[in-house]
Amino acid sequence: MMRRRWTATVAITLASVLTLAACGGGGKGAQPSSGGGDAKKQVEVFSWWTGPGEADGLKAMRQIFEQKNPSYTFFDAAVAGGSGDKAKALLQSKLQADTPPDTFQGHAGAELQGYIKAGDLEDLNFLYDELKLRDVFPAQLVDQISVQGKVYSVPVNIHRSNVLWFNPSVLKEAGIAGAPRTLEEFVADLGKVKAKGKIPLSIGSEWTVTHLLESVLLGSLGTDAYNALFKPGADWSSPQVTKALETFKTVMSYAGDPQDDWQPAAKQVADGEAAFNIMGDWAYGYFHNPPDGGLGKTSKTDFDWAPSPGTEGTYLWLSDSFTLPKGAKNRDGAVAWLKVAAGKEGQDAFNPKKGSIPARKDADQSLYTDYLADALKDWSSDKLAGSIQHGVSVNQPWLAAITEAVGLFIGSKDVAALQKALADAAKANAQ
Amino acid sequence: MRRARTWLPGLLLVAPSIVAIGVFVYGMLGWNFRLAMTDKHDEVSEGTFVGLDNFVGIWDQPRWHLSVDHAIMFTVVFVLGALVLGWFLAFLMEKGIRGEGTFRAIYLFPMAISFVATGIVWRWLMNSGMGERAVGLNRLFDAIGLPQWQWFRDPDWGMAAMALPAIWQMSGYVMALFLAGFRGVPEELREAARVDGCGEWGVYRHVVLPLLRPVTLSALIILGHISLKVFDLIVAVSGKQIITDVPAVFMWVAVFDSHDPAKGATIASYIVLSVAIFVIPYLIWSVRKERRS
Numbered sequence: 268m269m270r271r272r273w274t275a276t277v278a279i280t281l282a283s284v285l286t287l288a289a290c291g292g293g294g295k296g297a298q299p300s301s302g303g304g305d306a307k308k309q310v311e312v313f314s315w316w317t318g319p320g321e322a323d324g325l326k327a328m329r330q331i332f333e334q335k336n337p338s339y340t341f342f343d344a345a346v347a348g349g350s351g352d353k354a355k356a357l358l359q360s361k362l363q364a365d366t367p368p369d370t371f372q373g374h375a376g377a378e379l380q381g382y383i384k385a386g387d388l389e390d391l392n393f394l395y396d397e398l399k400l401r402d403v404f405p406a407q408l409v410d411q412i413s414v415q416g417k418v419y420s421v422p423v424n425i426h427r428s429n430v431l432w433f434n435p436s437v438l439k440e441a442g443i444a445g446a447p448r449t450l451e452e453f454v455a456d457l458g459k460v461k462a463k464g465k466i467p468l469s470i471g472s473e474w475t476v477t478h479l480l481e482s483v484l485l486g487s488l489g490t491d492a493y494n495a496l497f498k499p500g501a502d503w504s505s506p507q508v509t510k511a512l513e514t515f516k517t518v519m520s521y522a523g524d525p526q527d528d529w530q531p532a533a534k535q536v537a538d539g540e541a542a543f544n545i546m547g548d549w550a551y552g553y554f555h556n557p558p559d560g561g562l563g564k565t566s567k568t569d570f571d572w573a574p575s576p577g578t579e580g581t582y583l584w585l586s587d588s589f590t591l592p593k594g595a596k597n598r599d600g601a602v603a604w605l606k607v608a609a610g611k612e613g614q615d616a617f618n619p620k621k622g623s624i625p626a627r628k629d630a631d632q633s634l635y636t637d638y639l640a641d642a643l644k645d646w647s648s649d650k651l652a653g654s655i656q657h658g659v660s661v662n663q664p665w666l667a668a669i670t671e672a673v674g675l676f677i678g679s680k681d682v683a684a685l686q687k688a689l690a691d692a693a694k695a696n697a698q
Numbered sequence: 699m700r701r702a703r704t705w706l707p708g709l710l711l712v713a714p715s716i717v718a719i720g721v722f723v724y725g726m727l728g729w730n731f732r733l734a735m736t737d738k739h740d741e742v743s744e745g746t747f748v749g750l751d752n753f754v755g756i757w758d759q760p761r762w763h764l765s766v767d768h769a770i771m772f773t774v775v776f777v778l779g780a781l782v783l784g785w786f787l788a789f790l791m792e793k794g795i796r797g798e799g800t801f802r803a804i805y806l807f808p809m810a811i812s813f814v815a816t817g818i819v820w821r822w823l824m825n826s827g828m829g830e831r832a833v834g835l836n837r838l839f840d841a842i843g844l845p846q847w848q849w850f851r852d853p854d855w856g857m858a859a860m861a862l863p864a865i866w867q868m869s870g871y872v873m874a875l876f877l878a879g880f881r882g883v884p885e886e887l888r889e890a891a892r893v894d895g896c897g898e899w900g901v902y903r904h905v906v907l908p909l910l911r912p913v914t915l916s917a918l919i920i921l922g923h924i925s926l927k928v929f930d931l932i933v934a935v936s937g938k939q940i941i942t943d944v945p946a947v948f949m950w951v952a953v954f955d956s957h958d959p960a961k962g963a964t965i966a967s968y969i970v971l972s973v974a975i976f977v978i979p980y981l982i983w984s985v986r987k988e989r990r991s
Contacts, residue, residue: 352938356954363741381957385742473939524826525851540831664740667955671761674940678853684760 310600312589313344313358313368315351316621319560320552324620328423331616332607339600344368362387367592369601375412375422375588377497377665378658380698382590383419389591390417394602398609403627407651408584411659420588421609424623427548427642428654429482429575429583432533435568437465437542446573450486450514453576457521457543466523466541471532473525474656477673479545480515481655486577487511490650497653497660499697503690512682512689519677537562537570545575547585547657551638552622566637574645582649585657586626661696668692727970734963741957752964762965765943768857769972772944773925776861776868780921781914783865784872791873792880802877805870813867817934820863824849824935850935850942860942864931868924872917879913880906915980922976927969945969 316325329341346354373379382388441460447453457467485493526532533550535541554570557563589608595601607613614625619634624643635643653659672688738745756762823834828846836846849859883906891905929946936942953962
């Protein structure tokens with residue numbers, strides 16, 4: 268009897284220990300296996316492209332990849348969630364556990380600095396040399412994504428942040444002839460719309476206000492002064508910045524009630540409830556695409572666009588890019604993927620579906636119509652400035668500090684406190 | 699040897715859970731407190747010991763004050779709301795309503811839903827659109843002539859609105875607790891009170907309510923610690939916006955957006971400490987009670 272009890276105890280103890288061990292190993296077990304022996308090798312591509320348009324674009328690129336690389340299979344490790352919040356958190360834990368995906372999506376520019384500093388990324392100069400990418404990407408783009416002469420990612424697409432979307436009939440009703448070209452005109456126009464009882468400027472959740480701030484900063488400071496804000500020792504406490512932030516406060520005083528996200532805010536413009544909205548050019552797909560993915564509106568009559576006030580001739584850009592993590596299980600496969608992502612064929616397959624333009628200068632122009640044709644034209648001629656909200660100009664901690672300052676400003680409307688917080692953030696993070 | 703035979707099998711049985719809890723709960727707690735006392739403000743630096751600097755320094759940040767204020771308002775409204783509503787529902791049940799089993803199930807069902815699902819539904823219900831654009835509760839209020847609200851977007855009372863879904867979800871549970879408590883009051887005591895000339899309210903005031911004190915305390919502690927740690931509900935309703943910021947959301951932003959492990963650990967420590975304020979007196983109280991009986 269006694270012996271039976273002993274055996275049972277030992278058995279149960281062992282079983283629980285084994286379960287624990289199994290839990291510990293579970294992380295690895297859940298990874299996609301890289302396939303042993305003669306099986307095709309997997310390439311794990313980590314992105315946050317799961318929405319309409321973007322997922323289609325990824326699929327188009329995937330087809331090209333699999334055609335060109337019959338020995339690899341594409342493993343789609345996409346994590347849902349706009350602008351990759353959840354994806355980035357998961358990625359962080361994968362990187363810390365030293366089990367990186369073979370390649371992951373990240374906004375090109377300063378957003379990648381944290382990964383670079385932590386030694387998570389391989390530099391891609393070899394690929395840029397091999398494919399002569401410095402000749403096909405705009406020089407200013409390569410310059411703005413380089414860290415001490417090294418490039419760490421391959422930009423697939425370009426989005427524009429400084430776009431003013433407006434409803435032509437609401438503007439007409441308020442007696443406004445055309446899109447405002449300066450911030451002064453913009454403020455005057457906002458007043459005219461308000462007098463008619465419509466929402467002058469629609470906004471979404473707090474990040475859309477940071478998005479608005481970068482357009483106002485660029486419009487008020489001008490391109491060179493804006494770009495200088497992100498250089499070491501930049502002066503965010505200058506009177507010029509104060510003036511820009513005062514303008515921002517004035518503009519915000521015309522904002523409607525905050526909506527849940529950017530889509531409901533954009534919809535207010537499409538529905539004729541609001542006159543203006545400043546949002547990135549992904550809004551075009553939302554306005555234009557047929558229902559389900561979009562609102563099915565006609566461009567130029569139901570909605571129209573212009574560079575945000577005071578920023579004509581400057582492309583406030585952001586870009587999705589792919590990287591090469593150190594310690595990737597299938598490095599060759601990842602490099603093969605990067606070649607497709609950097610190539611003309613891959614970019615021309617992806618971008619018309621995603622509603623963005625290719626980073627390459629040699630794109631097939633006939634594929635890009637309506638808004639995208641305008642964007643492509645401006646991309647080749649405009650000066651470039653990097654987006655704040657979308658990770659080009661500031662790294663993640665800096666962006667978090669700016670987001671916090673703007674969030675507090677929405678409540679307090681205190682320009683001095685906002686400027687101090689922005690200056691402190693720059694001091695702590697500029698490098 | 700004989701003695702070992704009596705306690706050893708038992709110890710072996712619980713050993714795995716002791717080890718697991720030791721490592722994954724207390725070990726991690728200790729590790730977190732240690733991290734909070736370093737200056738490891740990014741992932742790559744080693745971090746040297748700085749004592750309580752982080753714990754003091756965080757009070758200079760306006761966002762921290764805001765999120766603490768929010769947590770307090772949420773906790774007060776949620777705990778009081780759930781207690782009062784749960785007590786009231788239990789009171790109605792206790793008065794012998796028809797189909798009690800059905801009602802009990804209906805009020806308990808929300809507990810089976812996760813806070814995330816609740817949050818997503820209530821995000822729509824509490825949409826701040828007004829007039830033409832009203833949906834959810836605002837449209838209902840509009841139709842029956844009640845004023846419309848900003849709900850969780852209200853700069854002053856937003857967190858009180860945020861507590862509504864939590865009250866909706868947890869009051870059924872509080873009801874179940876109170877109902878068990880009501881049922882535990884011996885009928886003789888009530889009768890004795892009535893014989894002594896107590897009115898029905900008097901019976902509740904002087905007999906039933908005092909006997910419900912332990913139940914109330916348990917409910918208070920359970921609700922209180924849920925409330926101080928609340929994260930999923932807030933994120934599901936409004937994301938990580940400052941207007942509804944609470945310490946747990948701030949912690950998430952500090953770790954994953956600001957990439958500041960020490961700051962995240964500091965906030966985590968404060969959350970643990972604030973929950974401990976609720977839980978430790980309860981533990982002491984229940985240990986004492988066990989000894990007494």
